Amino acid sequence: MNDPVRHIVFDIGKVLLHYDPHIPFSRIIPDETERQWFFDNVCTHDWNIEQDRGRSWEEAEAHLIAEHPDHEERIRAFRLNWHEMVPHAYDDSVDVMRSLMSNGYDVTMLTNFASDTFREAQERFTFLKEPRGVTVSGDIGLIKPDVAIYESHVENFDLDPANSLFIDDSHPNVEGARAAGWKAIHFKSAPDLLAELEKYGVKV
Incomplete structure (x- = not known):
């Protein structure tokens, strides 16, 4: 908690995009x-x-x-x-993400997603191209909550785990991030996310 948050990493499905088969x-x-x-x-x-x-x-x-x-x-x-x-984005969550980027936080994404469907999603929801980058599980053959995928993200995007905060709707994925030395928030809704970010001293 004492290390300031500099890097904020978003999951995508059920955090930024609605998904329901x-x-x-x-x-x-x-x-x-x-x-x-x-x-x-x-x-x-x-x-x-x-x-x-x-x-x-x-x-x-x-x-x-x-x-x-x-x-x-x-x-x-x-x-x-x-x-x-994947019919729509969660606009309130997207607004939070954009606000964080505007306030100078380093924002990336880490998602369990098939490679081809992720590219399709990027074309439909262009805000997915706005953060600094993304780790797509299907591209690297690792999936959350395997600690290795968080370590790969840290290495590829030059993050400091102690200064990194992960946001995911899946409790196991949140625990995976914590096991990798990150801070983490279990996403429930955008208003709840705002309250949790405030606890970490993050300005939205």
Whole structure:
């Protein structure tokens, strides 16, 4: 707490961008129970996180289709309709990020994101190009909360962990940052973030 915050690192999904795979799949699989079964057993979180680690969508789809051939169309629909899963930014969070940059803080981003979908998101939400840079898990084959991804970010962006503050909606990812020697805030909302930043003496 005593070391002043100079570097502020934002997660992206559910901090700066809304993400919900149920949005397109509520149309593709209208029955809620059936849809939840599909996410629990076919296109699972664990399956999707491997694309964040760098696995190609082609390989990911082939793997699942071999296991669930009756669901091929729905499996392919995940990537085809990904753009609908990210419908909008959290404007209040983006405003906080921009204010921090205006106040002289060094702002970067660290995200679990597949390489191709991140580039797609950057083109749709151009504020993602405004910070000094970003570490994308799919680009380097590491994912949060592995301490190695935080160490890679420190090295690539020349950060001092003691002066670095991480903002993420995932408690395990927050703990990963703390294990790497960073300060960290568990994101809940933009107003809550403002209150937490004030505790660290950060001027927004």
